[in-house]
Amino acid sequence: MTAIKHALQRDIFTPNDERLLSIVNVCKAGKKKKNCFLCATVTTERPVQVRVVKVKKSDKGDFYKRQMAWELRDLAEVDAKDASKENPEFDLHFEKVYRWVASSTAEKNSFISCIWKLNQRYLRKKVEFVNVSSQLLEESVPSGESQSVAGGDEDALDDYQELNAREEQDIEGMMEVCEYAISNAEAFAEKLSKELQVLDGNYMDLSKGHIRALQEGDLSSSKGIEACINASEALLQCMNVALRPGHEKLMSVKQQQHLFTELRDTFSRRLTNHLNNVFVHQGHDQSSVLSQHMAELTLPKHSPLHRDLLHYAKLMEWLKNTQREKYEGLSRTYVDYMTRLYEREIKDFFEVAKIKMAGTAKEGKGNKFGLHGSSGKLTGSTSSLNKLAVQGSSSRRSQSSSLLDMGNMSASDLDVADRTKFDKIFEQVLSELEPLCLAEQDFISKFFKLQQHPTLGEVEESDGVVPSRQPTPGEKDMVRLMMNKVFQSIETELNSLITLGDKIDTFHSLYMLVKMSHHVWTAENVDPTSYLSTTLGNVLVTVKRNFDKCISGQIRQMEEVKISKKSKVGILPFVAGFEEFAELAETIFRNAERRGDLDKAYVKLIRAVFMNVEKVANESQKTPRDVVMMENFHHIFSTLSHLKISCLETERREAKHKYTDHLQSYVINSLGQPLEKLNHFFEGVEARVAQGVREDEVSYQLAFNKQELRKVIKEYPGKEVKKGLDNLYKKVDKHLCEEESLLQVVWHSMQDEFIRQYKHFEGLIGRCYPGSGITMEFTIGDMLEYFSSIAQSH
Template sequence: MASLWSSLEKEVFNPQNKKLLETIRVWKTGKKKKMSILCVVVDAFRPMQPFLVKVKVDRGEQYKVAYRWPLAELKLVDGKTLDQVNLDFDLQFDKIYKWTASSFDEKKTFIRCLWKLNHRFLSSAITFVNVHSCSVEGRQGLQEDRRDTVETENQEELSVYQEMTPKEAADVLKLMEEHEPLVNNSIAFAEQLSRDLHVLDETHLDLGKEHCEALNCADLSSPRGVEACIAAAEALSVCMNIQIQSGYRKLQAVAEQLIMFETLKQNFENRFIGHVTNIFERQGSAQIPALTQPVDKLSAPSHRLQHKELVPYTPLMAWLRNANPVLFCDLPKVYAQNLSRLYDKEIKAFFEQAKTLLVGRRKGSLQEGLEKPTGMGSRQHPRWSLPGSREDQEDTLNKGNVIKILEQVLRELRPLCIAEQLFIEKFFQLRQNSAELQVLEEEGSTASPEDPACAKPPSQPEEQTAQLLSEIFSSLDPELRCFLDVCNKAHPFSCLQILVTLNDCIFEMWGKTSALPSSFLNTVLGNMLLLAKSSFNKCIGTLCKEIEEAKVPSKMKIGILPSVSRFEEFVNFSEAVFRTAQRRAELDKAHLRLADSVFNSINSLSSANLKVNTDMVMMENFHHVHCFLCQKKIQCLESKKKEAKQRYSEHMEKYVIRSLGQPLEKLNLFFEGVKARIAQGVKEEEISFQLAYSKQELRKVIERYPGKEVKRALETLYRKIHKCLSPEENLFPVVWHAMEQELLRQYREFEDLIQRCYVGSGITMEFTMEDLLNYFNSITLSSM
């Protein structure tokens, strides 16, 4: 109050030549948020006129006069009720202002000041209602008792009264004006001193004896002792946080109490920190049980007992954080350093168990399983599928085992990390939002290895939380990387399973908006996902290179290329793995890369020195790719499916035309020459006058291809095609039908050229179109 009084005088009223007589902190009744200060002031010089001034405090802690009323305009002061606990009062000027005081003492002092000014300056013009008699009347009853005596004395004084001269009256008035501020200041100082002494009297600078004993003994080993220490520490904080003016601290009794409180606090802090540090060191040095026999189920370590031992000290940790933040800041680091040793041993044992379950079951030893070469990275031993082989059966079992073991590992790690994060956030007060922490506790408490979706990690922890978890789980990242390397060596395409499993795990953690993700666990899994994507891309790159560089077998009958079979194997396996995946962008990109490599591998046959027809091999392989893609219905490969169909049709057409040139070779060459002359500009009716294409030459060529000779040539062609084409593709009927249609087209073209270029010659082919149809039908029926 003293600082408020001096600030108002200095900043507001002294510059205006006003004298401050009384203040009261008020707010409009029902609107407590907007507090104002009502000040009673008078002019510093005569004629002194009293005013009531309303002062507001702005955001910059500056005082500003909001309104001013001459006290002569005040009509009524209503104290509302005689009850002392009522803080409301009304002041009536032109309208009624309803106020609520901050304390009853201030209200009483303020009304008393108004009453005095009313009698001194306003001749009791203001009406006071519902005001306690002690507030305004003082000892009115005593005055009434002595009224007669006073009147008698006044009469005696009147008999000896001498009127002052004007000069004496002026001197008296001058003297009164000079000492008026001193009189007012002395009254205000006495009232302020009374209030300060009352506050000091009510200040409880006394700590109970039982609390002092609890802090001195510091029994932190028993639940009852911990509860007593918590209560004593809270009581000590209350005593030490009492607001005491700096002048009071010089009092001997107050100083001795404060010194005793500080001594108790420091001694208890040292004992509590030592006790908790010993628990951290003991837990970090604990030994993990050794596995004496193989187990079939993974089980991550649980720190429920360690957390349960430390939870009772949580209130004391909160107290220490407020009492001594410097000492508190070191405890999380000590906890992380000690518990990281225990977690290192447990995590290494956990992953050793996982590796044993993954590869030890088949090979009998972990080291032998780890030394297994990968088919994807070895160019000396490319792995082609061998259905029904023992290696294929083992590989099929291994494929399923990778997913199963990896899912178990992630399922066990999630509640382990979440439980530790929830504990350190609560124990070390790292999360300020208690409501959010409570929700996370309820979600984390239901987590179990069989139900990973129940573990709902928290969102965006403090940076200190992430640092602590990184130190506590310092071995998690390298051990998880090593385990993924083992998974990658299980079989060539295990990188797909790793990618899908990690993707699904992260999507599951982020699936529900109410489940807030763990920053640390997501960071670790995010790094593993990047590693899995890198391994997957390397696998695809190696496979593409393997497909493009695959050597074509140098034999008469090639059939489906190994690169096509490899592509088909990969697509079948990848689609089975990604069947339930929530994200397949990486797989679609891989499919397109592999399809391009397969197409390049097939196209490279055109430059290969093969013993068989290149168009036939390319036709068969493009046909096989097209049929396979039609069966799979993969959206990203629709364009490749259409391209495969187009290339298959093109190469079948080339193969048919080239094959039909053998039975009617001379006839084809003759009419190709005729078409060339027409293209050069020779008129059709002048072709027969060309020496090489005369009627005589045409008759000689036609005579070389009688019906029997054509049929014999077609039979030879049929046997050759049947021998070269792969039976698995079942393309022979399609090719044979295409040849039939092509030969009929050529026959019609030859007849048309004869009619146009050799008009009136009477030259005709020695076999008809019906003969050709009969030849094809008879050859087909004879081979069935």
């Protein structure tokens, strides 16, 4: 009850210039038990007002509030119910009757006794006390004293206590400085009464238990820490007591303040030394398990260290509020020590990651990637491609990540496995760093009381109300600076790891871009201002730059391609390489946040592919230009149709158009060769008609008369036509590559075109040589049989 009385005095009555004299814990009679307190109070200012105040806990139960008050002069009767037996019930008759049940008869009797004394002292109208033991009232105010207190101070209500040595010293000191201490004793007594109130109620009085905790409390046990926390908070309250003007000159006040200062300094030194030792010892225990984590590519968890140190969080807050210099010194000590610990752990962690990454490159034996297309040879420029054959294995793998080398890549299951392993290693690295940084930042914020933002728990506890204490810019900066110092090696190590991955295989930049983007996105959702979010964002810039360099490198190598004069071209390696790149990229970027970066790269690459296919086709000597264009754009069209890349739909249609155009051109140009003279004859006929000669008069032209027509037709009997078509099939077969499988498509198109030309020739004969009876020496049926048998024979 003493603690409650002290709390009520401090929180409710002192702000209202009232003094609490008695308190009883009650509930209303005959109703559900909802406890409250009835308090007997007097004002500290004259004229003295005497009240009965009802106090209850708030709905949340975390503080008391004043609910109702009655003036004592309005009290008509106090009914104690039974004067002979113990009974906790009593009634107070104000404007209406309030029936109460005390928590104990002793509290009830003490409260009624206080009311009786206050009534005797301050009220002319006496309150009626019913069913109250006369013995209780007589004990409260000894016989003969009831009148003597009528005009005195409320302190006379308390039993007399002998002055202790300090109180005697204080009074003597006050008498020395107070000129009227003897001449005007009444004024001096009033001054003395007011000044004593300053020290009353434990406001500037620290318990012996608190003093002992501050001086020698155990800072290594939970119970000891809790005692030190309570003592430090009590000390801070005593030091922050608001003194009225002049009170700071009192000797007792000065002595207490000096004591508090000594206790503060003593405890702050003990706390600082202890925490410094905790930092060192906990760190040594942490580093002992380092080797085990490194072998598994995991980072040691610092949760045990954090958990132990958080027991001191309230003491750190106390140090921050009382000894800022020591608080900042501890902050620097923690950061310096943890920087060394984390630097060692992170360096070893990344070394293991690099070894595992390099292992993916060393597992491949020999040069799996040549510069050969499916059916011909390509050579790069002297400065890049020709050097590939004599470069080391790691260099060869770096070069293998080009579109030029992708023609044979699908055959390498080992390469796919290597890249998958790299992806897992890189993801493991990021997955280990993420919780490490978040946990450390959360700990720093809590331990050093540097609030970043309201957590979910804080919002729930406040019923949706934003906490009153918001983070200051200085606190945010301090957290950022501490995190930058503690983890100063992470960004450097990450960039080094990324550089290694890029050297092993430039296509690793695709994996890294996707993984890093996802982790940046996750970190920004948690806290966009966090160290993790900022650092990963910086590293993401490097990854994106490497990705762009990878794309530029593919384009540059396309431009450096030179074709062999002795072999047919076939599907250009960078065309097949784009297919492999796109299939790989679509797998990697599925549901990725940075899909837009890939789409932009696709457009750059496909335009470069188109341009360089045209370039190779124009330079080709062994393979007709139409064949190079037809085969490669057919491959591109098939790839884009299969992958359904929405951003390349325009290019897909363009590839189809180029394929069909060059297929038709190749067929027409090729068919002119087996019936060359016949073709030339009818081209001449069409030229005369175009010049204005009537079709039925063409036969009168000397070079195109009926006799010349019969002579040309006789040169192409069925046997010769089939022979010419057979030679044409062989020639087409030499032009075309096997992997694109366009031979039958081309042959069927030639058959259709041949039939079209046959019908066209027949039409010209009928119109230009009417009634001549001249016909071709083979029929359409013959042609169909020729084309079919030739195709089957090969």
